[in-house]
Amino acid sequence: MLEPLLEPLAEPFFARALLAVALGGVTCACLGAYVVLRRMAFVSTALTHSILPGVVGASLLGFSPYLGALAAALVTAAGAAWLAARRGASEDSAVGVMLSVMFAAGVALMQQANSWRDFAGLLFGSVVAVGADDLRVIGVTAAVVLLGLRLLHKELELASFDEEYATLLGARPALLRVVLLALVALGAVSCVRLVGALLTTALFVIPAATGVLLGRTVPQVMAWGVACALAGGVGGLYLSYHFPAVPSGAGIVLCCALPYLAARLFAPRR
């Protein structure tokens, strides 16, 4: 009876994929709590999409794809901040400009590299192709992100809830925002293998949005988000194993959406 659950575990690639999805899911769900509460979903979309030119550029120049992706994410964040710094400019449109410019640059670079097929995994995810090196990157990123969130928990909570009071206490909310964006960039880069550059936002937003419906404190929101991400990640992997017509990235995102839908329908009203 447990055959459909146990059979895939015998395959090394499936076990690696499970571990990668679990680590990445925890990272993104915890970061996602702040992304959702601070309404930074659009910024996180821009960061994840800008991974495309970074990775393609790195492969053209012969760099590590992770370094390229991180550099591109930082360029996006810095560019959006610079565009928005002018008086009268809105941050929203600055982020929109950077998102589309970076993605267009990525498409142009793909044409240069002359192979769309090689980068399909980048766009749509290829968790089954995760190797030991990728696992190491995902694991180190998870450790860095969780450590950062734990150490800065009280400051991030304060600055996210009441920015002016954080300013008054001298707790530097602007600096905290930069740190948070850097952590989001790091998380996005490490998780791009799981669901692809186009869908990585989903890992930040859907589990955390579920958490916001169910949790009453920030740690509770993170805990529910982690539960949702794990359920969605594991469910999605099994789904695509048994129904090869469903790509793993899409399966993970669709399975994450189920707990969200359930929470939306059945969570007690406040």
Add this chain to the structure above:
Amino acid sequence: MIRRWASIGARRLSDALFAVMPTIPYARPETRACGGLAVEARDLTAGPSPDAPDAFGRISFEIPCGCRAALIGPNGSGKSTLLRVLAGLAPRRTGEIRVAGEAPRLGRRRVAYLAQRPRLTDPFPLRLRRLVQMGTYAHHGWFEECRHGEETVDRALAQLALTELADRPVGSLSGGQLQRGLIARAVVQGAEVLLLDEPFAALDRASRDVIEAFLFEQGHGFTVLMATHDPADLPRFDRLLELRAGALTTRLACDGHDHRHA
């Protein structure tokens, strides 16, 4: 059972983590004590934003320690600007100011400021107790957990009649209850000078009574500077500062005693 063990384990782990981190204060500590005058301003000029014209020019006033002062004046006369300058949130263009013995700056424990419409993120998963506890952060710094200060938080909650609401989510509180929570947070912070920007605007009667009783009748030794529009409030104050057409006039002598009927 498992949940309890997990929480104890997580706590041990994070205690060990914080133990190896250096503690860095948010701001440099306050040195001088309030010497007789809680607020003193000489030739102060400021405007609401960097490219706006002056809201007031070269005003001078004093508020002795323990005095309850009202800041009155028509809309747009610069009441909010003055409070923000005293809080250290906005720069001054000319003049000298001392608030609790020091020039205004950020990161001060002795000075608390409450905006007219606090911009709080909503919805946000936070209980009232945690909101009030945020005041204790003023005594801590980066990489420090604040587990103590529970009694201070309990006392402040009781003083503002919030004990029963302590575990309620912040989003479910009324405007008045939230305002009381923010004042409790300033108390927990250890503030001696309270800068309040129209704290009674759009408040229900019950919350207003609690806040008034707290500020005026219990003799907590705060210095209060409160912007207000309501003439009914004025007899309670020891000193009136009126901003009108860019100038400030001081009425009523306040030497920290009861001069309400002067």
